[in-house]
Amino acid sequence: MYAHLTRWADRLISLSALVGTLGLLTEVGVILADVIGRYFGSPLIGAQDISQMAMVLVVFGGMALCDKVGGHVSVDVFERMFPARVLWIGDVLAPLLGAVIFCAIAWTVWESAALSRMLNLATNIIYLPKAWFQYAVVAMSLITALGMLIRGFGIAVSGKPIQHMQEREEVL
Template sequence: MVSALERISNKLNKWFTWIGGIALLTLTGIACANMLMRPIGSPLKGAYELVGFFGALVVALPLGYAQINHSHISVDILATRYSKRTKRIMDSISSVVCMAFFILVAWQSADYATAIWKRGETSETLRIIYYPFVYLVAFCCLLLSFVLLIDFLKSLVPSKGER
């Protein structure tokens, strides 16, 4: 069961990471075009807004993939002194706490997106509706929570050297 969930998670997170890469290229293109156009006296209108929106996507979209590959910073100064079983217990507790945190972040982000959708808010310069970006960030936090759930389930099974 865990391996099936892991396959789904890996495919979904790789796909989202590719979209994040496209967002990064777009963000870079907008920033460069704005820098080149500014000396001519015609900077890109709304470049600051677009860089902000795409920046949020660049950070949020690869969150799950980074967790799968353990690309996040982790401090394990104390954990190196413990047995494999104790480390596994600490990892499972950490996964549950982080999962709860990111579920909370997803919930509050979705709540905020719904509020700005109902108010009809748009960005200041380009008048872009931006609640879809906030919903996408919320979904990415849920996706990270899904990866953390898989990590938790995997931590429940002792490794071969631990038995």
């Protein structure tokens, strides 16, 4: 069951990363077109709107993959002072807390998207509906939360901590 759930989560994480990649490609293309257009006296209309919305996709699209590969910043200043069991508890609780935070983000943005739909909120220049991007943030935040839950559960069940600084130095 756990392997099946992990496989589905990996697929969702890949989909989220693909959306982030498409957002990044859009961002690069729009900036390139705008810079070239500005040089010739004809900037791309709506470049700011598209860039802002694409950046939302880039950030939230890559968040689940960043968590999966362990790309988040970690501070290990006091790590050597704690026994392995305390580090393991931190390894379990950190992704679970992250999952709660991303669920809270999803809930808040869901409510904001409902307000955006009700008020027909859109970007300033080319009037892209904001709710579309807010619903994308909700979906990608939930995917990130799912990935974090599965990671925390996997560490808790396996009893194996993440390789910490002490162990890394022993390997070197």
